[in-house]
Amino acid sequence: MKNKINEIKKRALEEIGKAKTFEAVEALRVKYSGRKSELTNVLRGLKDLSPKERKEIGELSNHTKQIIESELDKKELKIKNEELSHIDKKEKIDVTYPGKKTAKGHLHPLTQVRYAIEAIFKSMGFLVVEDREVEDEFHNFDAMNMPRNHPARDMQDTFWLKNGCVPRTHTSSVQARFMEKNKPPFRIISLGRVYRNENTDATHESNFHQTEGLIVDKSGKVTVANAKSIISEFMKGLFGESTKIRLRPSYFPFVEPGFEFDASCPYCKGEGCRICKKTGWIELGGAGMVNQNVFTSVGFNEDKYEGFAFGFGIERLAMIKYGIDDIRLFHAGDLRFLQQF
Ligand code: DAH
Secondary structure: OHHHHHHHHHHHHHHHHHOOOHHHHHHHHHHHHOOOOHHHHHHHHHHHOOHHHHHHHHHHHHHHHHHHHHHHHHHHHHHHHHHHHHHHHHOOOOOOOOOOOOOOOOOOHHHHHHHHHHHHHHHOOOEEEOOOOEEOHHHHOHHHOOOOOOHHHHHOOOOOOOOOOEEOOOOOHHHHHHHHHOOOOEEEEEEEEEEOOOOOEOOEOOEEEEEEEEEEEEOOOOOHHHHHHHHHHHHHHHHOOOOOEEEEEEOOOOEEEEEEEEEEOOOOOOOOOOOOOOOOEEEEEEEEEEOHHHHHHOOOOOOOEEEEEEEEEHHHHHHHHHOOOOHHHHHOOOHHHHOOO
16 A cells, blocks of 8 residues: 555656646646545555554555645646746737827817807807797797798798797897897807708708897997998908908898898809809808898887898808818718718
């Protein structure tokens, strides 16, 4: 039995000496020191020995077991230390290595133009105000001097809601809302969504954005000349210093006299090109001196105040600024389009 035990010890120490990995050490631990190890097997025969031999063999086997276990522990520690000594190479981090760039989003082209419009008007002392998109008939139409059955209502194809309200057809409704709560003098612009019940094509959308402007002061203090210079400053701010504007007489129920205003084409500088359809001018919006009926509808005394108003589409400005030829691109959510801005 002694020989058997010594033989096991010799073999165990040899094999432990050769083991190179944790897994190998673990397997040897099972083989030589576990409950089903060879040593345990040998000790099964202990009961057949004399008490003296039993003591002797018992001591020898315990001692052997201790030696084997301590060798296993030593080997395990050695392997661990070796691994740790290489860890700096294996898990090396180069803190100077440039990081991966995460793609940054950016503002939608319409929002960019919207902010540009706001910045220009703010620099001229305008207050930016907002109001509701679903309007009642009074603020969208009646207060804007478009009573029921007025032919001018046909100028704007309208979505009617069951409760008699409308998704506003223009931002002019904000004029009425603002004047109900504020007394002149003031100068405001209001930007936002408007809705028209019309078929969509390259230049028409049923949902688009407008900017409305309104300046009101005591009678005699606001003139068409003021209007012209403010619109002109705005266009220069957006399209460049050399931009010229012109007013053409036109009709809108909420102004008298009314105009449409054009800017000189920023592409051909008035020479005539594809963008301006060879005319040298680009039609941008409507304007005029506020009709006194609008003032009386919000409770102002007739002839006490004078003012002018203007309105234009934001998509149209963005299309001209960036040379975009289809209005539908703005809401199509196509990244190939959006990433260009
Ligand atoms: N509300 C008009 C439209 O949607 C635009 C407009 C024209 C606004 C003339 C004005 C104006 O304030 O004076 O077509």
